[in-house]
Amino acid sequence: MQDTSEWNSQVRRGVLELCILGLIEQGPCYGYQIVTRLAESPQLAAGEGTIYPLMRRLKKDGWVETFWQESAAGPPRQYYQLAEPGRRALAAMRSEWGALVSAVNTFIEGGKDHD
């Protein structure tokens, strides 16, 4: 297969925020948790160096809130949860995403059978 790693990384950067917001919606998560869960999908290829700064930006923008919680096995952890603006952003991104996927599909469906 042709090497599309450059294209992949561009696309990945765009959807990472959406994935993280979707993940946090299911329940508050701390940094290591987010990193591990996202690592389960290698297509996202998002590492600590990308995720932590992104979380900080989401917090600055007011999309997520944080709280510290004691942990039995070590130092306290900083948990992230969706704030109201983040919730609204996620809903908007969700519908945008569906529309985007449909649009892309109309362009690429045609050549599906030739590879």
Place this chain on the structure above:
Amino acid sequence: MTEQNPAVKRYLEEFRKGLVKVEPADRDEIVREIESHIADALNAGQSVAAVLERLGSADRLARAMAAASLLESPGRKRLRRWLDIASLVALYSLPSLLMVGFFGLLMVVGTVGFFAGFAALGMSLFRGTLSTDVPGFQFPGGAYIVGVLMILLFAGMVIGSNKILGRYLFYVIRISRKVLG
């Protein structure tokens, strides 16, 4: 704990150093979070080397965190915009216009005086006399001195008011552009 491992300690120290531009409260929070991450990763069985490698260079991570940290929050952006609008209103108000008028006038007077100084100088040299004809100002070399003094004084006035006016106008233009987009 994590602090005891020298490689981790070194990493966190370098990391903290890279956050020097960040507010102390934010900086502590950032460092604590990465410390917590390292602890969780080690507890999950990763080696110190692997954890630190996945984090990437301490300097690079610090720069990325600082860049994210120094972004303006939406509330502060809104406040700054209101302040800009307020300063714009002040800038276009009467006192402001009077000030512009005053320095403009100063420039005109200065320019006139500047050339009057040259005229006085020229006249005294042309007449071949170095004494002034102004009553009450009888002293040798008077017109010459008066001419030079006027040139210096009014040159200063022109340059000074020019600078002030120029800076002020640039400031008004800059704020106007920012607020009006």
